[in-house]
Amino acid sequence: MALKLADYKTSVHNDWCPGCGDFGIVNALQMALAEMGIERDKATIFSGIGCSGKTSHFINTYGIHTLHGRVLTFAQGGKLANPEMTVVAVGGDGDGLGIGAGHFVAAGRRNIDMTYIIFDNGVYGLTKGQASPTLKLGEKTKSLPSPNTNYNVNPIGLAVASGFTFVARAYSYDVRHLKDLIVQAVKHKGLSFLDVLQPCPTYNDINTRDWYAGEDLAKESIERHSRIYKLEDTGFDPVVHYADEAEINEKLAQALIKSLEWGNKIPTGIFYKNETISPFAIRLTDKIPNYIENPPAKQNISKDGFPTTDVSAILESLKV
Amino acid sequence: MGSVDFSWLIGGPQGSGVESGANVFSKVCAELGYQVFGKREFHSNIKGDHSYFTVRISDKLIHSNVNDVSLMISFDAETIFRHYDEVMAGGGIIYDSDLNKITTESVGTLDNYFKERLHQELESRDKPFTIDGVLEIAKEKGVRLYPVSFKNILKDLAEQTENPRMKGMVRMFNVIGVSLSLGLIKMPADSLLKSIDSIFSKKPKIAEINKQAANYSYNYASSKFTDFSFTLPGIEKQSxxxxxxxxxxxxxxxxxxxxRFQSYYPITPASDESVFLESxxxxxxxxxxxxSTIVIQTEDEISAIxxxxxxxxxxTRSSTSTSGPGFALMAEAIGWAGMNEVPIVLTVYQRSGPSTGLPTRHGQDDLSFAVAGSFGDFPKVVYASGDIEESFYDTARCFNYADVYQVPVIHMMDKFLSSSVxxxxxxxxxxxxxxxxxxxxxVEGEYRRFAFTNDGISPRSRLGLDNGIFWNTGDESDEFGHITEDPQMRIKMMDKRMSRLELILKQVPEDEQVISHGVHDYTIISWGSTKGPILDALEMLKKEGIEVGFVQMKLLHPFPAETVKLLLKNVKTIIDIEANHSGQLGKIFKQNVTKEIDYFILKYTGRGMTSTEIYESLKKILENKANKREILDHGS
Incomplete structure (x- = not known):
């Protein structure tokens, strides 16, 4: 029986603020799962802490709401032990790029075949609006006592530099585009990253829906005023086509330069995609040939309550 | 019976092959049927600082080191300065005769605190601050000195084998030292050569050179030195x-x-386990x-857990292995696992804290933290192994406790155990x-991960199982695993989780919780690696007709208070022995058993306890001459 969008929704009451950008992301994620027809019990959504952390409770697949900043560690462990499972990790920008930044970088180096989505709104919402790592230097969102004194992290640039092999940005109010990007990210062979710009209507009074829509620019009678545009509409080619160092470097540099674009024009879409880098499972298979067919979660370890692992060769080597 | 009790000490700068030398020696002794107990001490350093290995051998079961060294082999000056006074009367020192005139000042790795104590001793004995000075003291005590010029051995070897490169092979000092020792005690040489072959099995050329050196040194010592009081020809091998x-x-x-899954971050002394698993x-x-076991080196211990x-x-049965500082970083996630009833096993190889403490030294410093660490109330098991043999069987128990009770299990090991052979x-x-x-x-029908059941344990699905969908959260949750802040649900869920503690005490067999090695008027309580030296000390007392009891705690949380109370019912004097400053078991004991500890025998120098020093402290207690806190300090 084909699964419908409704099958991916739980009955858990959603307590996000009215107008929150998170709704678009959870909807897109459910749409993407339905479109790909991923069996509900073959997918796990791991989430961090904060408003975005509740995402896993709204999706009717396995859902693991983890610790602040640690979502990638739980998700990677789950995927490594059961590689046939579809794994999507979600969390806020403070979760992933503040407290969890070390895990973000390390995850990139491993390139485990899963997807990480950051809900990027520039503030810590659930603790009442402190500055998050993506808020720009000198900006003062409404509950900050004084303007932000830190320079911002560049999520796309950091992902590209850390070894993520699929790096993209979406806007939570363009649900269809976001859904398409999620589908591509999940299908990507390796670690995919999606930076989703998401207005926080309660605490971020700078990067609002109207701001992204360029209402202020419209007033200045600029013709095409929405700040958001799609890279794919500009002929931008993010894909590494050959396992060639020069091409990889060129695409990395191009993605990094694109990631610095902000202000009146904000690019969305795929910045970088490279399937010539081996996913972690392949690296494991080099030393454990049957890892994919017989991963940790599938292995039989006992029969009738007794162990089946044979360590006699090791014990023999210790014998005197 | 019990006629052989021989302790051998090898020392040298880190990186000079002290450990591999000791491994060869241990292997040879074991091959010849002897029981072996060895322990390594080393600095937090890669190359140059002092390290040493003590190997005790006997014809009966032994579990620890003693203070007295029967034979010391040193190929550097520092070993002699640091250990000359541990060699017993009638024992021997094989040393490099080219070192005689070396002064304490010229050994850069001798720290000032040690030098000051040594100088005081030398001054009071009117001896020069040189190798000659300390060796004179040893000689006056009745220690036999066996000077050997290592340089000349290499030179002679080079001539004999017509291989001039031999002359510069100082890397073979360890093999030469071991071979000299074995020659001196007349231990049959064939197992020495066999042992070298097996160590260098992949490098036959190097094996050959080492065997030539071994043969030469062995014969040198056995023909030249014939007055040593110990000969160890080998005994019948136990199967x-x-x-x-x-x-x-x-x-x-x-x-x-x-x-099938172990994630870890490098830390001394825990990483050896993970490296072994990956190998x-x-x-x-x-x-x-x-x-296969998937072993993942992570970016930190938070990621590991x-x-x-x-x-x-x-x-998947999953685990990590760490030490104090890493264990501390894992605290928050242990609580998450407790909240979500996830079976995990943390193997904690304790070392001396607090903070970085004595990073390569021993300590049983983390019991209080293991029991209390991580905020909030949740069930977990803290379980301690007394020796390496126990640790094998205990590991299996820990995984069973984790699975059956769906709790995190903390398996307490320590540096004493990790650096023993x-x-x-x-x-x-x-x-x-x-x-x-x-x-x-x-899974059939509707599934609730945290369903209320009679025994408080819910059937457990796993990610990817057909129809077994569940949710987890660090927040309080309902039976499905969805967030709730309902006060009545909170009570039910807290009670459900915490009821495990009673269940564990009820269901885990008593002899898995506590081991009684005998209960007498004077009885020791202890946990972990102190078991070995305590058992050997009790054996020493027994020879004098004195019986002291020993209750070894294995299950430390939940604490089996009733069992312990019953065991100690008629005990007059309770002695707590631990390798930490505050008597951490003593505190838990007092809280749970509501009884005072009469004496503490504690050691927090970072060096493992010897049976000798426990024996001496127990004697003082029995003679009513002891302090409430007896503090041990043997070992360099």
Whole structure:
């Protein structure tokens, strides 16, 4: 029986603020799962802490709401032990790029075949609006006592530099585009990253829906005023086509330069995609040939309550 | 019986092959039928600082080192300065005769605190601050000195083998030292050569050179020095004996128990276990395709525990291995695992804290933290092994406790255990049982991960299982695992989780919780690696007709207060022995058993206890001459 969008929704009451950008992301994620027809019990959504952390409770697949900043560690462990499972990790920008930044970088180096989505709104919402790592230097969102004194992290640039092999940005109010990007990210062979710009209507009074829509620019009678545009509409080619160092470097540099674009024009879409880098499972298979067919979660370890692992060769080597 | 009790000490700068020398010596002694107990001490340093290895051998079962050294072999000056006074009257020192005139000042790695104490001693004995000075003191005590010029040995070897390169091979000093020792005690040489062959099995050329050096040195000592009081020709070999190193009990235990995922961050002294697991990542499985252990080196210990939990959620037996500082970083996630009833095993190889403390030294410093660490109330098990042999079987128990009670299990090991090498009975894998508790293979109908049940334990699905969808959260949750802040649900869920503690005390067999090695008027309570030196000390007292009891705690949380109360009912004097400052077990004991500890025997120098010093403290207690806190300090 084909699964419908409704099958991916739980009955858990959603307590996000009215107008929150998170709704678009959870909807897109459910749409993407339905479109790909991923069996509900073959997918796990791991989430961090904060408003975005509740995402896993709204999706009717396995859902693991983890610790602040640690979502990638739980998700990677789950995927490594059961590689046939579809794994999507979600969390806020403070979760992933503040407290969890070390895990973000390390995850990139491993390139485990899963997807990480950051809900990027520039503030810590659930603790009442402190500055998050993506808020720009000198900006003062409404509950900050004084303007932000830190320079911002560049999520796309950091992902590209850390070894993520699929790096993209979406806007939570363009649900269809976001859904398409999620589908591509999940299908990507390796670690995919999606930076989703998401207005926080309660605490971020700078990067609002109207701001992204360029209402202020419209007033200045600029013709095409929405700040958001799609890279794919500009002929931008993010894909590494050959396992060639020069091409990889060129695409990395191009993605990094694109990631610095902000202000009146904000690019969305795929910045970088490279399937010539081996996913972690392949690296494991080099030393454990049957890892994919017989991963940790599938292995039989006992029969009738007794162990089946044979360590006699090791014990023999210790014998005197 | 018990006629052989011989302690051998080898010392030298780190990186000079002290450990491999000791491994050869231990292997040879074990091959010749002797029981072996060895322990390594080293600085937090890669090359140059002092390290030493003490190997005690006997014809009966032994579990610890003693203070007295029977034979010391040193190929540097520092070893002589640091250990000359440990060699007993009638014992011997083999040393490099080219070092005689070396002064304490010229040995840069001798720290000032030690030098000051040594100078005081030399001054009071009117001796020069040189190797000659300390050796004179040893000689006056009755120690035999065996000077050997290592340089000349290499020179003679080079001539004899017509291989001029031999002259510069100072890397062979360790093999030469071991061979001189074995020649002196007349231990048959063939097992020495066999042992060298097996160590260099992949480098036959190097094996050959080392064997030439071994042969030469062995013959040199056995023909030149004939007045040594110890000869050890070998005894009848016990069947099924293995020579194991510290981490091998838990790592082989993990393989047999079916642990298939280990994540870790490098830390002394825990990483050896993970490295061993990765070196043996491919596993033979009876009547099945090969299995494997996925060993992941993570970016920090927080990631290590996060990954382990993620893996455990798929139904995989998962674990990590760490030491104090890493254990501290894991605290928050242990609570998450407790909240979500995830079975995980943390193997904690304790060292001296607090903070970085004495990073390569021993300590039982983390019991209080293991029991109390992580905020909030949740059930967990803290379990301690007394020796390497126990640690193999205990590892399997820990995984069973984790699965059956769906709790995090903290398996307490320590640096004393991790840097020991000993002979014991071959691990019996037939004795291992695997109990996965309420882990599900299939789900029928509506599933609730945290369903209320009679025993407080819910059937457990795993990520990826058909129809077994569940949710987890660090927040309080309902039966499905969705967030709730309902006060009545909170009460029910807290009670459900915490009821495990009672259940564990009720269901875990009593002899898995506590081991009574005899109860008398004077009885010791202790936990972990102090077991070995305590048992040997009690044996010494027994020879004098004195009986002292010993209750070894294995299950430390939940604490089996009633069992312990009953055991100690008629005890007049309770002695707590631990390698930490505050008597951490004593505090837990007092809180749970509501009884005072009469005496503490404590050691926090970072060096393991010897049976000699425990014996001496117990004597003082028995003679009513002891302080409430007896503080031990043996060992350089």
């Amino acid at each position: 099924d004996t293995i020579l194991v190193q510290g981490h091998q009990g838990t790592s082989i235990g993990k393989m047999v128990s079916g642990c 043996h990542e491919l596993l033979e499985v009876n009547n099945d395709r090969p299995g 996060g990954m382990m939990i993620g893996s455990a959620l798929t139904g 000993l002979t014991c009975k071959k691990f019996d894998t037939q004795k291992i049982k695997i109990n996965r508790g309420k882990l599900l293979d299939a």
